[in-house]
Each structure stands twice: as structure tokens, then as C-alpha cells.
Amino acid sequence: MPNTVPESVEGLSANRKTVHVAVGVIVRDGRVLIARRPDTAHQGGLLEFPGGKVEPGETVQQALCREIAEETGLVLTEDSLEPVIGIRHDYGDKCVFLDVWSSHSAQGEPEGKEGQPVSWLAPEALKDEEFPAANRPIIRALRLPHRLAVTGTIEDAPAGLARLGAALDRGQPDSLVVLRAPTLSGAAYLELAAAALGGCRERGVGLILHGAADLCRAVPDVQGVHLPWCEAQLHSERPVSDDYWLGVSCHSAEQLRYAERLGADYVVLGNVLETPSHPGQPGIGWAAFQALAATANVPVYGIGGLGPEHQSRARALGGQGVAGIGFWW
């Protein structure tokens, strides 16, 4: 399971106890249940996902079922809970580990049992500034798919476009595609990107460009940009606005920390397994993936020899899901 409370966590005060908080993303008809924290509470007045502290002797699942019942009257079963993300945050006056789980099958109608207003909101309607600072990656995790489709070899723009259309029509990509074509010239890549954007739109799929951050200025209607590590390290702050997805490829704990400081919305971590594109190079393996994902305060996709069949394992080990080429291209 991803969500074990760390004994000591980099970036959190060593001599202050970390409070383990069970946080529930209760989903119904595509919307999530949101409450308002009492004015007098820590982070008071802000919106929150319902939940509360894990009491001694409780598992996080038990704590969540208890807290949700106490706060909203909804009934959850432990086996309906799926891991979302674990977030460590130092508020200065308090260190928290937000252990976030979702359920799609809560029973009953929610009411604010402690007088707090509750409402159902679409993930796209959640505004970072209305939640505690630690919640930003949770909101990202809820909006991102569990599969990130990356394009395979593209030798020229027309052939790449045809291949992309065929791959999209096979229906595997989920909702976001990273257009990776490092061997194309800058002009050919932009030509491909402009045409690919139309094809993705028609099919309700978002397009993320791959390469330098300023690609977003050249093709402003894309949904985001994915920086290979060599591009990410050129920046000291987030290089695109919050209107775009910002992804970063990482291979180590140091690179993960760097991507977090840049304000990445997600990272891709690998290779997890050996891949046909890198024969003879063993992956970092699932244990290393889990260890690195456990330290990350950002949604983490595993990449390298992975497909939809690995999605639930990647999530159970603390990841957002899987990224890759082979499963859809």
C-alpha cells in the first residue's frame, strides 16, 4: 500500500510529529463531495475533502469510514476505497500526511453533521486557492487520467499524423496524449502538433506537447507541455501558466524534488520494467517505483514496459497510473 506514515520526511520538521489524516474523495456522477472547514479549525474557512485524523490503533481505511460517517452521515465500506495519493505538507504550525482515498459507492445523502456546508463539485470546478495549500496535487490527481499515452517513433509529420489518427481510433489513450517526436525538426514538429491538435479535439482527447516549455507559445491551444529532464533542469520556476498541464520526466528522488519545486502537475518516472526501446537495460523495478512514489507530492506515472494491465498495481503502489507507448501506438 502506498500510504504509510514516514518516520522522518525530507522537508518536514524533524522534531514535530506528522499528523496522519485520512482524506476522502467521495465521487458520485462525476462530481466529488466538498465541505467547508470551520472558521476556528486549522486551515479554517477553506474548502476540504471530508476526513480527519487517524486515531491510534486505526487503519487509514477505518478512520476514513468513521470520519465520513461522523461528518456527513454517508456510509462507506473499506473495500470500496481506492488509493488516490499521499501528500506530506509542512504548514509551519503543523505537519500533515494527507492519505487520500476515493470511493464511488458511498451510501446515503450527505449532510454537514457538524454544521459545515457540503456540496458536489466537478473536479474541473475545484479552485486551488479555495483549498489548503497541500490540496493542489490532490486536485491534479483527480483531473488526470490513470493512463497517459505517449506517441512512438514518428519519422515525418504526415506519417505521424496518420499513425496518431489510427491509434486514437483504436480507443486506448484515455484522455491525454503526449506528442513525442524528438527526431523531427522544430518546424516539422510544429506542423505535426497543429494538425494533431485538431485530430485529438475531434476525439475528445487532450494534447500535450513534448520538448521545450515555450512550445505552448507556438501552439497556444494545446493542453500542456511535457519536459524531458534535460529541459526541466533549465528552469528554476514553473515555465507555463496554470492553464496548461506541466509534466516532467524524472529518474531519481532528486529529480522528483526538482519537478515539485517547478510546480509540475505530474511526473513520469521510470523505466520501471525493461522496454523494447531499451533492450538489455533493466528497469528500476516496482520496489523502487513504490519507494520513490511514496516520497512524491505530485501525481507519478510509471513508464517503461507498462500498459493498462499494470495500472492497478501502479496505483496500489502510490502512483497515478501508467504512461507508455506500446499499449496504444
Ligand SMILES: Nc1nc2c([nH]c(=O)n2[C@H]2C[C@H](O)[C@@H](COP(=O)(O)OP(=O)(O)OP(=O)(O)O)O2)c(=O)[nH]1
Ligand atoms: N479533512 C481534510 N483535512 C485537510 C485537507 N487538506 C488539509 O491540508 N487538511 C489538514 C487540515 C488539518 O490540519 C488536518 C485535518 O485535521 P482535522 O482537525 O480536520 O481532523 P479531525 O476531523 O480529526 O479534527 P478534530 O477531531 O481535531 O476536531 O489536515 C482536506 O482536504 N481534508
